[in-house]
Amino acid sequence: MTMVPQGGGPVARGQGGGTSSLYDVLELILDRGLVIDVFVRVSLVGIELIKIDARIVVASVDTYLRFAEACNRLDLEAGRKAPAQLPDVMGNMMEGGARGKTKGAISGAVDAVTDSLTGKSSKSREPEEEEEAEEEVPRRRRPAARRPVRREKE
């Protein structure tokens, strides 16, 4: 499987080739691609690789308790390093652009991020929350479950 060469760091994770890369494109192979109705589709019952269902997690007591426990366990005094936040990402990218390290592409990206921050575009997605890893249940996913959220042409 061809992967984009990366500069290391977090990008490199999960890209060891083989299993992990197949994992990420499995949904594309199984659930997207051209469908020809007059052909017969092989049964996907018993597919043993992964569960590809979209996470359907709304508010649940389990989720709340898990978050509460995770907060209780935090070492509040140690390492107050801030998590990645969009303004940080944007600010750093602007710096990078100003140093002339990258041109064109990144300033375009920064503009786009700025737009999203200033509310020029609105996004809505499915409700989601973190969840405990679930047991991987072999499931059949029917084509009817495909549900593109948004598709635009440039």
Added chain:
Amino acid sequence: MPLYVYSIAAKDHPHRLDGVSGVGSDPSPLRTVTAGPLCAVVSDIAEEIRPKRRDLNVHQQVQELLMADGVILPLQFGYIATDDDAVRQALESNAENYLGALGRLDGCAEYHVRASQADEAPLLQQILQDLPEASDLNERIRGGDRDPSLPLVLGEMVAREVQVRQEALAAGLTEALVPFSREYLAHPPSRTDFLNLSLLVHDEHKEALRTAEVDLAREIGNDVDLRFSGPLPPYSFVQ
């Protein structure tokens, strides 16, 4: 004889398939079935095909082999035609659509991006810092308050905030990457991912996209796991 069908391409695609075997436990060589300006890449199958890891890989590898030589329409995994005639009929009856799609996708590949929270702790820490109510609740629980409603109230507050912040991050990542694409498709993320984005990118923009990906990944830090796949066959953009 039944055929497994991999992809559709123009008749003049080189189809360098010599020595490549198809799906199944006793795989047959790949071959083509042509009808007018189109042709389908197929292999004969003698048994029921199961979605085994090997066959999924073969399906994917055939697409990658073909896309290196020109635009293709990759089929979803697992489509079987009864015989060559059925393939020819399918090509003929939909020729206009297929030719249109081949034209639209020419020179392009799919790039797929996912993001998940690799390390939750810094995000939770930041939320507690930003929401005094949450921080107070957390301190009461840590201080030994046994009121059973406290963890639920805290957890709900934090879960909501995690969702809001991850959605903002997903929207920002999408906005940053979409300018490199001709079309894009955001799907509901699964499992612990909070971003599932496919981009249709023309070859002339792929280097710029890679640069942007590397920069985004570096700037976003270690707490977020950004995973990029591509160039891939344009699975998400064939219909």
